Each structure stands twice: as C-alpha cells, then as structure tokens.
Amino acid sequence: MHDDAPPDDETYDLVVIGAGAAGMTAALTAALHGLRVVLCEASDQLGGTTATSAGTLWVPGNGHGIEAGHDDTREAAARYLEALQGPDDAHGLRRAFLDTAAEAIDFLERHSSVHFQSAGRHPDYMPLPGAAESGRALSPVEFDGRLLGSHFARVRPPMPDFMVLGGMMLGKADVQALIRRYRSPRAFVRSARLLARHAVDRLRYPRGTRLVLGNALVARLYDSLLRTGVPVRFGCALASLVRQEGRVVGATVVSGGRIDRLQARRGVVLATGGIGHGSALRRRLGIDPRIESLAFAGVRGDGIDAALAGGAALTCHLPALFWQPVSRVPDGAGGYRLFPHLYLDRPKPGLIAVDAHGRRFVNEASSYHHFSEAMLAHPDTAMPCYLICDADFVRRYGLGVIPPGTRRTGPWERRGYGLRAATLTELAGRLGIEAEALSETVAANNRHAREGVDPDFGKGSTILNRFNGDPSHQPNPCLGIIARPPFHALPVWPADAASSAGLATDADGVVLDEAGRGIAGLYACGNDMASVMRGAYPGPGTTLGPVIVFAYRVGRHAARTVSPAHEERHAPA
Incomplete structure (x- = not known):
C-alpha cells in the first residue's frame, strides 16, 4: 500500500475493483443507497467467472421458495449448516448470511433489474438434519440481451460448450426440450421457438441474446448499473491500495498504460475473483500443481495480493477451493479447454468411474464437489479417473461434450476426446489398466443395476442422486x-471453480489484519473474501448465494459508514 493520499480530482465515495457478480452487486447496492461509486474491471468484458457459471444461488428462506409453497426456513438452514460445519465463527458470518439472505434478494428485486425465480426441486447436497429438497435454490430470470443495446458486447460469453448453433444459450429445461423435440408436442414447440429466436438474433448479433444461467445474472446486474449511472472502467487493473493514517483511502489503477489514483471517501472494495490462477497464492495454499482452474483467465488473486501486502490476514479453509470434475476438450490447435461434468452424465444409469486399477472409488452421482473430493483423496490413482459407459449410454445421455443422440463417436476420438473399444479388455489395454479388474467392476455394476441397489457406494440412494438420475429408468x-x-472411456480431473480460502473479514466484509482488527476503508466480497461455508459445500449455488448476500452487506455498510471527510465537513465551528 502507498502511504500518501491521491489527489482530489478523481474522488468517489466507493471504489470497487472487479466486475463479477460480487463487485457489481456491491457497487449497485452502494449506489442505490446514494453513494458515488466507480467500478473498475481489468478486462474488456464484465461478469468474470459468474458469466460462465450456472448462475444458481443458495439462499435459505428466500421469498420465491416460500411463495412457491416450499417448506424452508432460516432455522432449518441453520441446523443444516451446524451439522455440516460445526459452530459459527467468532465474527458471526454464518448468522449474518442467514439473517440477511432473503433481505438482500428482496432489496435487489425492488430497486433494480435483478430478478430471480425459485429453482423448485433442487436438493441440498448432504443428507443431514435441516437439509432441504426444494426452495433454497434460486435462478436468475432469463434476460433479453437486446435491452443492453451496444453494451451487450461487454457481457462475457458463457463457455462455448454451453452454447449450440454458434451462440445459443440453453438452460436445463431447454436441453431436455431439444432432446425430446420429436417425442413431445410441447418440447417441439419450445425447440422451434428457441431456434427461431436464435436465427433472428444471428442476423444482428455475434451470439444469441436470450440469456440464461450466470449470463442472465451478469446482464441484469449490468443493466441495473447502467440505469443507476454507475460508471464502469474497462481495462482498469488494480495496481495498489492507498493508505493514509492507517485507513485505506483509495487505489492506484493501471489503465491504457497510464497510472491513475482514485480517492475513496468510504473505502475500496476488493472483488477480483479470488485465488483463481494466482500461482503464488496456489503455492502458498499447497494446491497440487496438476489441478487447473475453471475461473476466468483474468482471475489471478490480484485483490488478495494487494490486501496481504498491506497487512491483511488470509483465512485458509480446508479445502481451500471448491471443486468440479472436468474433461479436457481439444481445441484443434494443440491446446484444450475444460468442460465441467456437473449432472448431465455422472449420475445417469449406465456409467461408472474407475481409478487406475480399474476399480470404482466413489458414488458417481455425488455432487460435483464431493465427487472431486474423492479424486483428491486418491491423487495417485484417481487423477485422472475414467468415466466408463457403453454405446447405448452415449446415444441416450451423451458423454461430456459429446451430445445425446450421437451414434458415431469416431470423430470425437480422432480429435483426442476420449477412447472407445470393441471390448472391455481392449479398452483396459488402451487405458493401461488391468483388464480383469475392469471386467469385474463392470460385471458388479451390471449385477447391482438389475437388483437396483449399489452396496459399495450407494449410487441412487439419496434424494440428490435420484434427482439428477433418470426417473424413467427403473428400479x-x-x-x-x-x-x-x-x-467408452473419458478421463476426468478435479478442477477448482471458486475459492473457499480468502481474506479474513467481519460480517460486513471489512477486511481484518493479522491481529483480527478491521482495516478501515477496506472491504472484500465474492471469492476475495474467505467463504462463509469454510470449505463445506451444502448445495446448489454455494458460491453465488453468499457472493450476492455479502456484497449487499458491503454496499450497505459502506453507505452507513461516516467517512473522515464527511466528519470534517460537518464538524461544529
């Protein structure tokens, strides 16, 4: 941190660094409370990792779930988190999250373009007291990107594998409609409407403007910022924090090769995306170098590094990161991109995951985080592990980026995506694992499938498993x-999608130093802030729910805080 104050020519109440969901929510909340805010984004598009996410929020006791008739309460969620995590931390972050969750959603919906809907039946991930089957998960309402006009180009696109036909986004219901388009009149009509809308879009836009998932959340936040008049500075990266008399009073930023100083009367908010690809932070936390990150490429731990340089404390939860299993999709130029295996293939009937010995080691229908934890628990034999299935499975459900209905998988194999063989013995040989072990494992799976019970790992035994399975398949x-x-065999690895470790804060996002004292004028939210979940993964939207709630608390706290400059202006004569 610099110990000299910036000039007064660029003065704001609040300077927010990072334009993902956290930064945009904090900026929007503060602006709606009357503060003069500037939002700085290092890249030329906003949304960060949120833009490529599913966009689900875990928000216990939210009004949409209650209105839909789902039986969920704050008290039940508190019991669940107590069973999952143990007691609350000394600063009461869990209590603050539960107390403010519904309030944050209600505030945004009343005062901005941000709107959500209940995700309906979307079970929590662990069968513990207080777990909910429905009501806690929220999804952003679909957004028409055309409303952004020329600003639409500033919204970071989703992963290419989450789009079809050159840029058409699909939600879970859309995928099912396209799969069933010739089996259901309703599915056919929905599919036809999707395709017609996309055809019109492509006449004017580089991709579809019907936005769903995390892209819809990002676009809604951006639309709200534009309507509220919050300036967004693109290509504006954090260089350092500016400190005066122990208080953070601004930031220096690099923009177009020029260094600017931004003064902040109420403080600076760090929301740069967390650890991500930050090599120094990953080494410090002991992250296996074989593990890659699904975070946006621009996330390098800049906000955390800047705060640590000024004496902030790092809270190292274990695990330090939240995980998803990924396959590597060749890009045709010698590289590859990562594809997350969330629910489309692993939980479905007719697929198993085996280690380097050809043996199962996990319930394949576990949540993506817990499936990945099982791989990480066996780093020598299950990194990678192999998803094993047959031709019928691929035709019905697809495999990774191979879409359902595929009958000829040769082109995928020639691209380097997965292996196939006429026999299990041949497949084992190509994988370098013991043929007898793989054959025995598949034979045991087939036996269990006919009986309807998995005595080894309990696949299909929980509400979550059955929710993500195929209800038409019995027993x-x-x-x-x-x-x-x-x-078929497809290798998958664990990858991180978000951070659990991060800057230590109080319940309002004020960053703490090594002695546990608040650093005046310095806030963190999103993945820059140590997660309230403390390494646990309770359900869908574990990351984005707290991101929105604590970003709201940061913006609200900054608006309520009287700055030294304000005190001086209003001091008695």
Whole structure:
C-alpha cells in the first residue's frame, strides 16, 4: 500500500475493483443507497467467472421458495449448516448470511433489474438434519440481451460448450426440450421457438441474446448499473491500495498504460475473483500443481495480493477451493479447454468411474464437489479417473461434450476426446489398466443395476442422486448396465471453480489484519473474501448465494459508514 493520499480530482465515495457478480452487486447496492461509486474491471468484458457459471444461488428462506409453497426456513438452514460445519465463527458470518439472505434478494428485486425465480426441486447436497429438497435454490430470470443495446458486447460469453448453433444459450429445461423435440408436442414447440429466436438474433448479433444461467445474472446486474449511472472502467487493473493514517483511502489503477489514483471517501472494495490462477497464492495454499482452474483467465488473486501486502490476514479453509470434475476438450490447435461434468452424465444409469486399477472409488452421482473430493483423496490413482459407459449410454445421455443422440463417436476420438473399444479388455489395454479388474467392476455394476441397489457406494440412494438420475429408468434411476459395444472411456480431473480460502473479514466484509482488527476503508466480497461455508459445500449455488448476500452487506455498510471527510465537513465551528 502507498502511504500518501491521491489527489482530489478523481474522488468517489466507493471504489470497487472487479466486475463479477460480487463487485457489481456491491457497487449497485452502494449506489442505490446514494453513494458515488466507480467500478473498475481489468478486462474488456464484465461478469468474470459468474458469466460462465450456472448462475444458481443458495439462499435459505428466500421469498420465491416460500411463495412457491416450499417448506424452508432460516432455522432449518441453520441446523443444516451446524451439522455440516460445526459452530459459527467468532465474527458471526454464518448468522449474518442467514439473517440477511432473503433481505438482500428482496432489496435487489425492488430497486433494480435483478430478478430471480425459485429453482423448485433442487436438493441440498448432504443428507443431514435441516437439509432441504426444494426452495433454497434460486435462478436468475432469463434476460433479453437486446435491452443492453451496444453494451451487450461487454457481457462475457458463457463457455462455448454451453452454447449450440454458434451462440445459443440453453438452460436445463431447454436441453431436455431439444432432446425430446420429436417425442413431445410441447418440447417441439419450445425447440422451434428457441431456434427461431436464435436465427433472428444471428442476423444482428455475434451470439444469441436470450440469456440464461450466470449470463442472465451478469446482464441484469449490468443493466441495473447502467440505469443507476454507475460508471464502469474497462481495462482498469488494480495496481495498489492507498493508505493514509492507517485507513485505506483509495487505489492506484493501471489503465491504457497510464497510472491513475482514485480517492475513496468510504473505502475500496476488493472483488477480483479470488485465488483463481494466482500461482503464488496456489503455492502458498499447497494446491497440487496438476489441478487447473475453471475461473476466468483474468482471475489471478490480484485483490488478495494487494490486501496481504498491506497487512491483511488470509483465512485458509480446508479445502481451500471448491471443486468440479472436468474433461479436457481439444481445441484443434494443440491446446484444450475444460468442460465441467456437473449432472448431465455422472449420475445417469449406465456409467461408472474407475481409478487406475480399474476399480470404482466413489458414488458417481455425488455432487460435483464431493465427487472431486474423492479424486483428491486418491491423487495417485484417481487423477485422472475414467468415466466408463457403453454405446447405448452415449446415444441416450451423451458423454461430456459429446451430445445425446450421437451414434458415431469416431470423430470425437480422432480429435483426442476420449477412447472407445470393441471390448472391455481392449479398452483396459488402451487405458493401461488391468483388464480383469475392469471386467469385474463392470460385471458388479451390471449385477447391482438389475437388483437396483449399489452396496459399495450407494449410487441412487439419496434424494440428490435420484434427482439428477433418470426417473424413467427403473428400479434405480442411477444404475444401468454397461453391455453394448463400443465401450467408452473419458478421463476426468478435479478442477477448482471458486475459492473457499480468502481474506479474513467481519460480517460486513471489512477486511481484518493479522491481529483480527478491521482495516478501515477496506472491504472484500465474492471469492476475495474467505467463504462463509469454510470449505463445506451444502448445495446448489454455494458460491453465488453468499457472493450476492455479502456484497449487499458491503454496499450497505459502506453507505452507513461516516467517512473522515464527511466528519470534517460537518464538524461544529
């Protein structure tokens, strides 16, 4: 941090660094409370990792769930988190999250373009007291990108594998409609409307303007910022924090090769995306160098590094990161991109995951975080592990980026995406694992599928498993035989999607120093802030729910805080 104050020519109440969901929410909340805010984004597009996410929020006791008739309460969520995490931390972050969750959503919906809907039945991930089957998950309402006009180009696109036909976004219901388009009149009509809208879009836009998932949340926040008049500075990266008499009073930023100083009467908010690809932070936290990150490429731990340089404390939860299993999709130029295996293939009947010995080691229908934890628990044999299935499975459900309905998988194999073989023995040989072990494992799976019970790992035994399985498949929606050649294998690795470790803060996002004291004028939210979940993963939207809630608390606290400059202006004569 610099110990000299910036000049007065660029003075704001609040300077927010990072234009993901956290930074945009903090900036929007503060502006709606009457503060003069500037939002700085290092790249030329906003949304960060949120833009490529599913956009789900875990918000216990939210009004949409209650209106939809789902039986959920703050008290039930408190019991669940107590069972999952143990007691609350000394600063009461969990209590603050639960007390403010519904309030934050209500505030945004009343005062901005940000709107959500209940995700309906979307079970929590662990079968513990207080877990909910429905009501806690929220999804952003679909947004028409055309409303942004020329600003639409500033919204970071989703992952290419989450779009079809050159840029059409699809939600979970859209995917099912397209799969069933010739089996259901309703699905056919929905599919036809999607395709017609996209065809019109492509006449004017580089991609579809019907935005869903995390892209819809980002666009809604951006639309709200534009309407509120909050300036967004693109290509404006944090260089350092400016400190005066122990208080953070601004930031220096690099923009177009020029260094600017931005003065902040109420403070600076760090929302740069967390650890992400920050190599120094990853080494400090002991992250296995083989593990890659799904975070936006521009996330390098800049906000955390800047705060640590000024004496802030780093809270190192274990695990330090939140995980998703990924496959590597060749890009045709010698590189690859990562594809997250969330729910489309792993929980479905007719697929197993095996380690380097050809043996199962996990319930394949576990949540993406817990499936990845099982890989990390066996780093020598399950990194990577292999998803094993047959031709019928690929035709019905797809495999990774291979879409359902695929009958000819040769082109995918030639691209370097997965392996196939006429027999299990041949497949084992190509993988370098023991053929007898793989054959025994598949035979056991087929036996269990016919019986409907998995005695080894309990696949299909929980509400979450069955929710993500195939309800039309009996007797167990998650267990199916593997018998029809060719047989397929796809290697998957654990990757991080968000941070659990981060800057220590109080319940209002004020950053703490090593002695546990608040650093005046310095806030953190989003993945720059140590997660209230403390390494646990309770349910869908574990990251984005707290991101929105604590960013709201940061903006609200900054608006209520009387700055030294304000005190001087109003001091008695």
